[in-house]
Amino acid sequence: MRRRIVVTGLGLCTPVGSGPGDFWPNLLAGRSGIGPITRFAAGALPVRIGGEVKGLDLPAFPEAEPGDDRKVRLGLAAARLALGDAGLAEANLEPGLLSVGVCLEFFSLERVAPVAGAADMIQALARQWQAGAGGPPLQIPLDFLTQQLGKHYRFRRGWSTNCSACAAGAQAVGEAFQRLREGEAELALAGAADSTLNPLGLGGFSLLRILAQENDRPQAACRPFDATRQGTVLSEGAAFLVLETEARARQRGARIYAEITGYATSLDAYRVSDPEPSGRGAVRCMSQALADAGLAPEAIDSINAHGTGTPKNDLTETQAIKQVFGEHARRIPVYAIKSMTGHMIAASGAVEAAAACLSLYTGRIPPTINLQHPDPLCDLDYVAGQAREFAGRTVLSNSFGFGGQNASLVFQRLADEPLDGLANGPGGTAWAGTGSRPLLSSE
DSSP: OOOOEEEEEEEEEETTEESHHHHHHHHHTTOOOEEEOOSSOOTTSSOOEEEOOOSOOOOOOTTOOOTTOHHHHHHHHHHHHHHHHTTOTTSOOTTOEEEEEEOSOSBOHHHHHHHHTSSSHHHHHHHHHHTGGGSOOSBOOTTHHHHHHHHHHTOOSOEEEEEOGGGHHHHHHHHHHHHHHTTSOSEEEEEEEEEOOSHHHHHHHHHTTOBOOOTTOGGGSOOTTBTTOOOBOBBEEEEEEEEEEHHHHHHTTOOOOEEEEEEEEEEOOSOSSSOOTTOHHHHHHHHHHHHHHTOOGGGOOEEEOOOOOOHHHHHHHHHHHHHHHGGGGGGSBEEOTHHHHOBOGGGHHHHHHHHHHHHHHHTEEOOBTTOOSBOTTOOSBOOBSSOEEOOOSEEEEEEEEGGGEEEEEEEEOOTTSOTTGGGOOGGGOOOOSTTOOOOOTTO
């Protein structure tokens, strides 16, 4: 018998806020977190804007050595926030699972960038290697964040690292959900972290010609589904979700944001950077996620779109939604939070999963900002401009990554959970989590 799995904790570090109590009000207000790059000198690059995480005290765990690896530090912070939000900061997590999504990066780009930018790169590289044990290594294990979290919190039911570009965060959550549902454990911490805001990351994506180069108006640069869209905007961030069996959550009186009821993943195997034009892989992924949840297409009340703001992706996703949902597609509000957060690559799917949960829990849908000139080929209801009241019970959250790596998650609101429950946590206490504040549904 499949067990019911619910979300009881959310930890976020994003350009629009850290912790759900900061993140969600800013998202509903349509505030963009995109601006000029300040973390390094980007003047020589064609793209000089991005979504930076600011004002966050990134933790250093006693046994961890993340050094200057930005994505690892963001991941540690988001995981800590999630466990605190779930009321599990001091709990014994040994019976739990750990599922982490990362991007393909064999080197610490913060450490490689000075070498790549040196006048004599060979000499700089030689000096780096000669430093040996006394200097920072250029290479880091792909599962470094997983190792640090697994050791610190002593997860004993298994650690997993998922490397699948922009789908990684959603896949990490989905794989943990499936394992809990099948009885492998009662609890899981699942999410992802990424940061491409360094000279090599930003420079590399610029060469792919998928980034908006509107450096003079950063907050308007990412325009999903707009006829004038030019590309996406890179950003950084992390999100972790605490998943539990419903029975365990009820037993300990946990706040329940939403239930996960469906998950699917697929692979286009088309091109490294382009989606398959007909949306075949995305159609398969969404259809299988609905089947996994036991829902007909007409049962979906909203869609959290991948919505990157690139000409090809937005059109392909729109076409795929129409194929899956038919005429019902025009009645579904579809929203794209990357218009405010930018594209966090591996972390995006986890952040958007958290947004889907908050949408159900608060009865609000965030807007897609900067959508002022609708593309006639992207003709769905994209919640342009302003947040919207939402009485629906289901959200489909899409993550469609490079190389056609696709993941879809289905979330549902439990019948007995109040829409204005964000003001109170377990036992009526204020919202937990560092940097968070209570949020009422009227905000």
